[in-house]
Amino acid sequence: MASILKVDELRGIASAGSITVTSEGGAATQSLQQGLAKAWVSFNATPSVGDSLNITSLTDSASGRPAANYISAMANDDYASAGMCGQGQTTNPSAVNFDGSYGMQSTASIAVVTSEGSDSKRDYALTTILVHGDLA
Amino acid sequence: MAGKIIADQIEHSTAGSLDTSYVVNGSSKAWANIDGTGTIALRDSLNISSLVDDGTGAYDTHFSNSFSNIIYCALGCAKEASTGSRTSDVDRVFHPARLPFTTSACAWLAQRYDGIDADVDEAYPLLFGDLA
Numbered sequence: 153m154a155s156i157l158k159v160d161e162l163r164g165i166a167s168a169g170s171i172t173v174t175s176e177g178g179a180a181t182q183s184l185q186q187g188l189a190k191a192w193v194s195f196n197a198t199p200s201v202g203d204s205l206n207i208t209s210l211t212d213s214a215s216g217r218p219a220a221n222y223i224s225a226m227a228n229d230d231y232a233s234a235g236m237c238g239q240g241q242t243t244n245p246s247a248v249n250f251d252g253s254y255g256m257q258s259t260a261s262i263a264v265v266t267s268e269g270s271d272s273k274r275d276y277a278l279t280t281i282l283v284h285g286d287l288a
Numbered sequence: 289m290a291g292k293i294i295a296d297q298i299e300h301s302t303a304g305s306l307d308t309s310y311v312v313n314g315s316s317k318a319w320a321n322i323d324g325t326g327t328i329a330l331r332d333s334l335n336i337s338s339l340v341d342d343g344t345g346a347y348d349t350h351f352s353n354s355f356s357n358i359i360y361c362a363l364g365c366a367k368e369a370s371t372g373s374r375t376s377d378v379d380r381v382f383h384p385a386r387l388p389f390t391t392s393a394c395a396w397l398a399q400r401y402d403g404i405d406a407d408v409d410e411a412y413p414l415l416f417g418d419l420a
Contacts, residue, residue, distance in 0.1 A: 156305070157295035165291050173312055175419035180353035182419065186334045187315030230332035232319040232412035234365040249365065249380065257367075284319040284414060285332065 190231070191262075191283040193220050197239075197275035206283075211261070216273025219263035224287055226259045231285020233257065237266045239277035259288065317360070318351055318415040324366070324398065324408040331410070345398040345405035346385065353419050358389040360417025366398050366408040382411050391420065 162184075164170040172181040193204040199218045201210060211219040249265045256263050262281060267273045299305035320333040328341045340348035366382035385395035394415065398408045 154296040155294065156297040156299055157293060157308075158299040158301070160301050162298075173315070175353065175356075176312060177356040177418060177420040179356075179420040182315070182317065182335065182353065184311065184315065187317065189316070228332070230321045232321050232332075232364075232414055234363045234412055234414050249368075282414065284316050284334070285321070 186286075187284075189282055189284055190224075190226065190287050191220070191222055192281065194278065194280045195220075196279075197277055199275065199279070211263075213263070214273070215275055216266045217263065218266065218275070218279065219261050220281060221261040222259075226257075226283075227286040227288045229257045229259060231257060231283060233262060233281060233283045233285075235264060235279065235281040237276040237279040313418070314416075316414055316416055317353075317355065317419050318349070318413070320349060320411075320413050322347060322349075322411040322413070324411045342395065343405070345407055347396045347398070347411060347413075348393055349396065349413055350393045351391075354391040355389075355415075356391065356418040356420040358391060360389060360415055362389070362394055362396075362413065362415050364396065364411060364413040366412065367410040368406075368408055380406060380408050382408060382413070 162171055169185055171184040173184045174181055191206040193207045194202040195210055199210045199212055201207060206223050207220050208223045209221045211221060213219060249267060262283060265273060266276050266279055295308055297305055297307050318335040320336045321331040322339060323329045323331055328339050330336060330339060335352050336349050337352040338350045342348050362384040364382045366380040368380045380398055380400060382396060382398045385397040387395040396413055398406055398411060400406050
């Protein structure tokens with residue numbers, strides 16, 4: 153019989169922000185909090201959010217320069233993120249990128265550059281961003 | 289004393305329920321924010337024991353806890369140097385290198401879109417799969 157834990161919030165005992173889970177193979181334990189995505193978002197060229205976690209709004213600075221703003225801030229800007237974008241083209245590769253001039257990670261938001269291989273910035277029908285790191 | 293709960297499903301009062309297998313299988317098993325220029329270094333990470341500079345644009349991430357197999361998912365992005373300019377350069381891509389994954393390490397390569405290997409100011413590898 154499956155066991156069901158009914159709870160609205162999980163907290164560690166020794167440290168409220170630290171809960172460990174056992175690995176699939178059973179040989180290791182890993183922090184639950186550290187492994188969870190802290191934000192993700194899927195949006196279109198408008199840009200308009202399709203679905204998201206921990207995203208309060210999008211900012212459209214210019215063509216190919218969207219930014220997603222967090223509901224709960226990150227603890228620092230040393231987090232890891234990745235993304236993809238596209239709209240069914242078969243000719244030019246496209247990617248979410250981070251640029252020293254435009255794409256920046258901060259505790260409050262993540263700004264990216266979406267562009268083609270030719271280096272031309274453009275908005276895409278679908279852009280996704282995934283963020284892992286520490287919440288404040 | 290540490291408490292331990294064994295459960296197959298977690299149920300929130302309003303947000304719904306989730307099989308705990310999604311918590312274990314759906315969590316990232318390793319991630320990093322890498323300073324990829326000069327002497328490479330970790331800014332922050334999960335389950336990364338060390339980095340190896342394998343040449344221009346090439347980085348090896350070694351895991352603290354090994355994966356149970358080499359069929360894991362690896363993805364990443366990069367940020368080009370803060371002195372870089374999109375008006376004079378092309379974007380960077382950061383991806384798993386064309387080397388076999390191992391359970392204890394993963395090799396990565398940062399390149400410009402024109403195919404030239406290049407170091408990056410920051411690189412963000414993310415890995416999902418089963419730990420040993």
